Amino acid sequence: MMSGNPNKISRFWQELKRRRVVHVIVVYATSAFVILEAVDIIFPRLNFPDWTVTFVMILLAVGFPIALIFSWIFDVTPEGIEKTKPANELKKGEKTLVPNSWRIATIVSVVIIIGLLAYNIFRSRNEAEIDDSLEKSIAVLPFLNLVGDPNQEYICVGLTDEIISHLYKVKSFDEVRSLTSVLNYMDSEKSTTEIAEELRVNYILEGSYKRIGDELRVTAQLIDKSDKHIWLKDYDRPYKEIIAIPADIAVQIADQLKAYITGSEKQNIQKIPTTNQEAYELLLQIGYIINTRGFSPTTELLDLALEAIRLDPNYADAYAVAGAVNLWKGIYVGDIEIQYAAMDALPYFEKALELDQNNAYAYMGIGVVNEFARWDYIKAKQGYLKAIELEPKNSYLYDRPIEFFLKRCQLEDVMIQIEKSQVEDEFLGSMIRSHILSGNKNEAYNLLPQALNDEFRHPYKGELYLWIEEYDSARYYLESALQSEHYEMTIPRFQACLALAYHKTKDYEQTQIIISHLIEKSDTMSVGYPAHFTGCITAGSG
Numbered sequence: 001m002m003s004g005n006p007n008k009i010s011r012f013w014q015e016l017k018r019r020r021v022v023h024v025i026v027v028y029a030t031s032a033f034v035i036l037e038a039v040d041i042i043f044p045r046l047n048f049p050d051w052t053v054t055f056v057m058i059l060l061a062v063g064f065p066i067a068l069i070f071s072w073i074f075d076v077t078p079e080g081i082e083k084t085k086p087a088n089e090l091k092k093g094e095k096t097l098v099p100n101s102w103r104i105a106t107i108v109s110v111v112i113i114i115g116l117l118a119y120n121i122f123r124s125r126n127e128a129e130i131d132d133s134l135e136k137s138i139a140v141l142p143f144l145n146l147v148g149d150p151n152q153e154y155i156c157v158g159l160t161d162e163i164i165s166h167l168y169k170v171k172s173f174d175e176v177r178s179l180t181s182v183l184n185y186m187d188s189e190k191s192t193t194e195i196a197e198e199l200r201v202n203y204i205l206e207g208s209y210k211r212i213g214d215e216l217r218v219t220a221q222l223i224d225k226s227d228k229h230i231w232l233k234d235y236d237r238p239y240k241e242i243i244a245i246p247a248d249i250a251v252q253i254a255d256q257l258k259a260y261i262t263g264s265e266k267q268n269i270q271k272i273p274t275t276n277q278e279a280y281e282l283l284l285q286i287g288y289i290i291n292t293r294g295f296s297p298t299t300e301l302l303d304l305a306l307e308a309i310r311l312d313p314n315y316a317d318a319y320a321v322a323g324a325v326n327l328w329k330g331i332y333v334g335d336i337e338i339q340y341a342a343m344d345a346l347p348y349f350e351k352a353l354e355l356d357q358n359n360a361y362a363y364m365g366i367g368v369v370n371e372f373a374r375w376d377y378i379k380a381k382q383g384y385l386k387a388i389e390l391e392p393k394n395s396y397l398y399d400r401p402i403e404f405f406l407k408r409c410q411l412e413d414v415m416i417q418i419e420k421s422q423v424e425d426e427f428l429g430s431m432i433r434s435h436i437l438s439g440n441k442n443e444a445y446n447l448l449p450q451a452l453n454d455e456f457r458h459p460y461k462g463e464l465y466l467w468i469e470e471y472d473s474a475r476y477y478l479e480s481a482l483q484s485e486h487y488e489m490t491i492p493r494f495q496a497c498l499a500l501a502y503h504k505t506k507d508y509e510q511t512q513i514i515i516s517h518l519i520e521k522s523d524t525m526s527v528g529y530p531a532h533f534t535g536c537i538t539a540g541s542g
């Protein structure tokens with residue numbers, strides 16, 4: 001009984017070949033393989049929804065048995081499509097000839113399948129495998145401006161900033177480097193491996209931006225610290241759709257690195273902040289100005305924020321920015337009393353929270369209002385910690401609460417917040433001051449070489465040297481900052497630092513000039529707390 005089965009199988013196989021079913025299987029499989037590869041590349045660029053890829057797969061799967069049935073029943077001959085004769089109707093010795101076109105198609109199909117398989121195997125070997133034991137630390141490098149227009153630079157920095165801001169919302173990331181730390185690598189010739197090592201991250205995202213008319217191409221590539229490719233995607237879209245691209249990149253990064261992302265986190269990331277293209281660009285411009293020139297052009301910044309609000313009255317981020325600029329005018333570089341500035345800022349923060357209850361910057365702003373204008377330190381602390389709770393990876397949000405705790409000598413809280421930020425090197429100055437205040441001068445000196453790197457601006461270097469009582473060095477860096485017209489040197493805090501450095505190096509004439517300036521300023525306004533820092537000079541000079 002068993003001996004007959006091989007003959008039946010053999011006859012069935014011969015019949016499949018005679019009816020060219022085998023050829024159809026090979027050609028169909030190859031065509032399906034090529035179609036799926038093409039769909040995987042083309043559909044995302046055309047911004048087709050994810051279900052369209054699945055739909056094509058279903059169509060190909062349904063078409064396969066239909067193709068087999070038709071190939072069994074029908075045959076393509078020089079005379080056209082004919083019904084295939086059963087084997088028992090063939091004359092003795094008559095064979096069904098296989099046209100050369102079928103033979104060539106089959107051979108080409110086999111070669112294509114082998115080639116595609118080899119390509120995918122080779123590519124997978126060259127792609128980095130995600131090591132779950134590695135911490136999920138990442139730096140998003142500034143996007144390259146391929147437009148050739150310097151006026152488009154703010155878009156590149158804005159894309160970088162937006163992606164970083166979205167990644168801040170994913171709590172499962174161990175570390176996300178701030179925009180400030182990555183801007184130093186704009187147009188850098190350093191290798192990815194060198195940058196990853198310097199920033200102490202395991203993954204790097206790099207990209208480029210190009211716009212031609214109303215069309216754009218944004219390319220994003222995720223690589224590991226050994227320069228192995230993990231993920232690459234080109235976003236070829238109408239320019240008006242640029243708003244959604246950073247969110248998609250952030251979600252893709254989380255997916256590729258197997259970072260756990262909650263439903264609420266994903267929803268928060270993918271939420272479109274505004275549908276008004278012009279308003280969105282205005283906020284990108286504000287971010288670019290702040291990151292390259294500081295808050296000093298407050299009038300220009302406020303005008304841009306208010307214009308964004310006019311264009312989209314429901315743009316929560318625009319209200320938060322308008323509030324922050326108003327505060328800055330009263331605290332540092334403006335000409336408005338802090339109480340008035342705070343009252344001007346507060347409605348903007350409240351409106352931002354009305355529109356978006358998860359707006360971390362609005363909570364931070366309300367914390368500042370409570371600290372500087374209302375002197376309600378309990379509510380100030382609540383605002384600061386709520387902002388950090390919403391975006392625990394956003395190192396920028398830690399700056400204000402760390403200073404808040406330092407002022408009150410709550411040194412344990414200072415170190416807790418620095419540790420929570422997971423980017424201790426961005427708060428080395430605060431750590432040094434905390435160690436000095438707690439009497440751990442050796443710890444402070446050990447951190448000094450790290451803190452005084454090239455990224456640390458001269459006014460802050462000068463202030464640190466004052467703390468460790470190296471007054472000649474303090475004077476050098478503060479004078480250098482003054483000559484370079486650093487905007488920080490218009491702030492009473494650093495003017496007082498320079499006055500104290502002059503006093504400690506026995507230049508009493510220059511000391512008195514600055515003190516007189518601060519006293520005169522304190523008689524007319526409280527911006528930057530000139531009276532407070534005049535007192536600091538007096539206390540520090542003994």
